[in-house]
Amino acid sequence: MLYLYTLAMYLVTPIIVLRLLARGVRYRDYHKRWRERFGFFEAPGFAGSLWVHAVSVGEVNAAEPLIKALRNDYPNAPLVVTTVTPTGSERVRQLFGDSVFHVYLPYDLPFAVTRFMRRVRPRLAIIVETEIWPNLYFACRNRGIPLMIVNARLSERSLRGYKPMGSLVARALGCVSQIAAQSRTDAARYRELGADPEKIVVTGNLKFDMPVPYDAELKGDELRHQWGRLRPAWIAGSTHEGEELPVLEAHLEVLTRWPDALLLIAPRHPERFKLVENSARSLGFTVGTRSADRVPSASHQVFVIDAMGELMPFYAASDLAFVGGSLVPIGGHNVLEPAALSTPVLVGPHTFNFEEITLTLIQEGGATRVSSAEELGAHVLQLLRDEPRRDRMGMVARIVFDSERGAVKRVMGMIDRLLQE
Structure with missing residues (x-):
């Protein structure tokens, strides 16, 4: 078996090199x-x-x-x-x-x-x-x-x-x-x-022991001050192809209720930064980006976080977080980052990469599962309307995070x- 496996690896190496190119x-x-x-x-x-x-x-x-x-x-x-x-x-x-x-x-x-x-x-x-x-x-x-x-x-x-x-x-x-x-x-x-x-x-899980940046909440508060403390703001973190369009469509629903609402969106892979920005513009949104504008302004309806390793302050600044890789069968990404900052969490149906953590958060009340892309907008609207529920979810999410370290x-x-x- 090892011989056959190694032979197969040598045979596919030219294909691997072409993929790299x-x-x-x-x-x-x-x-x-x-x-x-x-x-x-x-x-x-x-x-x-x-x-x-x-x-x-x-x-x-x-x-x-x-x-x-x-x-x-x-x-x-x-x-x-x-x-x-x-x-x-x-x-x-x-x-x-x-x-x-x-x-x-x-x-x-x-x-x-x-x-x-x-x-x-x-x-x-x-x-x-x-x-x-x-x-x-x-x-x-x-x-x-x-x-x-x-x-x-x-x-x-x-x-x-x-x-x-x-x-x-x-x-x-x-x-x-x-x-x-x-x-x-x-x-x-x-x-x-x-x-x-x-x-x-x-x-x-080692991720429960991840250090929460000491200044994440402070930076989040500064961001919130920049774009307006009373504006509803939600974030879609670590999104993939097949998720950005549903997220943008969900934000169109949100804007019918709150015309000044802000969507922060952070694609998982850098090669998708420009694609997502262009998609948002094509749908008629006023768009800002981290690379060009640094922080959202009062006029921005969608803000693309086109930078790596900068999610935590934006999670801290948001009213709720949708964690990507879960509307499509990627398996979901790290729900602990928003949980660590007491931010309520939304996930899609595909969370097998973080199966037990996600289930624990849902069962304890720190997260909610969205069964399909079409339902995302309704769930975001429900949570934005209900501040006491968001506060409870955020508190529970942080308790779950702390208890598992x-x-x-x-x-x-x-x-x-x-x-x-």
């Missing part, structure tokens, strides 16, 4: 540093590094408190952070600057993985959430490098996707020293995939034991 037409960072994806980069000249892999922006944000804890507890150990996407890379730079060594994760080809390992020389490998790459995992085992999966989650869809390679995935998971699962459901799915039950511990401490205990061994 194609995506680079729209997003130039895909053309930069592409050699890193094959393990070609200048060796940083250290050994015994602590290596954390986080695929993209969401995983980097989840890993932030853990990386900071590693930096604090192991100040003399070099820290390596790998990502797959340019947006993830940019987020690493924003959060950590030069305090970590960042490089793209190599493709799961034996020569690329070997070259990567020889350059970063890790003493511990930490995979955030779910990335099962057999050649990478076997390379860690063959070199005696302890491998952990932390904040481990496995949706039903991902489980079905791994099943056709069941025996190979089970062997790869045999290389893992510890799996720190987000929930009992995730732990059960990893067991079903073939992981050793004795290596699985339910530690909770502590995963980083539990994961760090596991890391300490592995490194001592």
